[in-house]
Amino acid sequence: MEKQALSVNNYKGTRDFYPDDMLYRNWFFSKVKSVVEEYGFEEYNAPLLESFEIYAAKSGEEIAGEQLYSFLDKKNRRLAIRPEMTPSVARMVAAKLDTLVFPLRWFSIANFMRYENPQKGRLREHWQVNVDIFGSERMECELEIFAVVAGIMRAFGADKSMFRIRVNNRKFFNDVISQVLEADPAQVKLISKAVDKRAKISKESYDAWLSELGISAKQIGLLDEISASSYEAIKSKLESGSEGAAELDSLFSLLDQTGFSGLCEFDFSIVRGFDYYTGTVFEVYDTSPENRRSLFGGGRYDNLVSMFRDDAVSGIGFGLGDVTFQHFLAIHALIPESIFESPKVYVTRFADVPLQEYYTIAAELRAQGIPVCVHLLGEEKLGKQVGLAEKKRFPVVVIAGVDELANGTVAVKHLEMKQQFEWKRSEYVSKIKALLSGGKDPR
């Protein structure tokens, strides 16, 4: 060929989902979906592209400035591929504020792109489920969101020892930093960025970062002390009342009442990267020593629609991405092998039998919900056809030659069991169904 061959590699930081990868992804999201639907959440979805401005306004500098895939369309509109769902759903809520019946329990499953330096657990394109309650400021929403988190973890077989929900509150954080460290609002914001990255960098880098921001050695010492303290100890340092502390008190009381407090713990270092959080913030941590990291998280944002209209709609929710969570499930051996099995039937063909006979057999099986492939290539010997079925991990093969068809039977071969049966035409479908639900991995 004269022209140069193109690369078969996908774009850096993205993934090709071959059938086994897709079986995993479908299993993962359908499990999450079944839990959130049990809690009455409704699914929505948003466009892939949004105007650049909605990220510039709310997502924070790291996202909008460095990580956004943005470009001009032919009419010079500045667009961006969504890096997260919250601004899109905020727009959708704002657009129908007068007709939607609040509170809303909404979720979505979608892909997002960020210009990251790809590394373990961080890709440029990832899939994420977003779960939110909109239109209520009550702490019962926090409780409900935590109940959904617990329900998801339980659905995957993760027991209480494997994860912990670490909770803080942005107002509380801000009050503590401003009162105890005597920091001004600009400093508070800068300190929150450093605290958010604390777990990912060395103590030296962290201290150097804070120093560069103009935070004094005394303030850094106070911050270290606070970060290691209990909620009550930190609260006692506040001179005046804190709305954030009142919210945390109320939340902890609800968690106690409903038995969820065992899953949760206060953690002053939880602040979350997005600028839009205004109240409760939380992250779900793996407790495994191999993987002490945040699996997913979320929080409350009171000014959800404020960039679109002058109304107040409070929201709380979380985003759960597929990449980090797959790692968690793998470490805890929570991905069942059975999700990669498929109870399919392969129908072989003989050249001297009309094709219609095999289409009829396939239709009979499909009518009972059994997936069937009819052999496509016409010329091969039976052994080659069965070999192909085996390579493709079909558990069961149907063989119907001139003799079987004349006798009103079909031969059925179970490949792993290496057994062959000859069954009457009137009963082979139900017998195959029983064979397939036998449940042994045929590979």
Place this chain on the structure above:
Amino acid sequence: MEKQALSVNNYKGTRDFYPDDMLYRNWFFSKVKSVVEEYGFEEYNAPLLESFEIYAAKSGEEIAGEQLYSFLDKKNRRLAIRPEMTPSVARMVAAKLDTLVFPLRWFSIANFMRYENPQKGRLREHWQVNVDIFGSERMECELEIFAVVAGIMRAFGADKSMFRIRVNNRKFFNDVISQVLEADPAQVKLISKAVDKRAKISKESYDAWLSELGISAKQIGLLDEISASSYEAIKSKLESGSEGAAELDSLFSLLDQTGFSGLCEFDFSIVRGFDYYTGTVFEVYDTSPENRRSLFGGGRYDNLVSMFRDDAVSGIGFGLGDVTFQHFLAIHALIPESIFESPKVYVTRFADVPLQEYYTIAAELRAQGIPVCVHLLGEEKLGKQVGLAEKKRFPVVVIAGVDELANGTVAVKHLEMKQQFEWKRSEYVSKIKALLSGGKDPR
């Protein structure tokens, strides 16, 4: 507010999917998915972004030149948001050519972006299922694909009178144009573009277009004559043998043998817009006088992986988009109202009952697979809570006050039937389950 409010409108040609829109989309794709899985097709998925070159190489000028959303990333890689799936899946097949077990039956459900002028049935972002068989040149693949098409139409309740599969063959088209019109290869390609658009423009524009391409009046007359002729009549005009005619003969014979020929008809004007088709091409048409248009289509492409490596892999498949097909289903009244119903239970709250009691009731119902929302706002009177449930289209409301809990009962209200029951705690879950499966639309 000092800053200017951002627009709540989504980007032109894209859609927000509110919960009812999403119920439709999920219903649509899950129905298609269940059919293709019955035929043993496996799901895959590809990244949102690909290198620009793979579209430039294969998709044709209209797509790559005018309709692509493409841009440079920070390392000056020219990327494009996928406008279709075929180049991506070709790349994936090429990347694992040595380990994949052919033939492959693959499908995907994904969104695509094209810079179109939005109009009825054409948006800038649309969702599409792609169904393909890779790695076999046999006409049985065509038959299988047509069987899947018929299966999908049947699954939506579309009977044989509502649609027709119109079939042609690119090689046959090229042979006819080059032999009968005495056109050179460049002219053949240009003529195919005009024929592809014939149904969308006036006869005058069509003739003017062909004239501009240097097609003589005599050739245009011949083309008109051919376009109105039967397959046999056109074939008889060929002087030498045509591989395309042999393929069509073989396909028509298979369709006859298996009873699918009643769904199909030859149509010389079917050529399909993409440059990569090399053999069979087809489009599924609505037969309704209100909507005589192509619903979806596909074809065979022999050089699937040739831009990536020097191997031959033939493929055949189709793409079925959500926008045009929704219009078809609506015209034929094939969208059941029931897809917008949800058998959910709303649990009301009294301020003097511990929240935990309601969480227990919710857990009891969820354990039986019933979706439940517990009332989030704490202060409202019962009437207001029931009103909210009604507005949110919950069919059933649970009421459990101090008295009911003391008596070991719960009150259950069916909102549409306007009936209230008081059931024992031991039986209310199964009674609610029966009530919900009663099946009347509670709105």
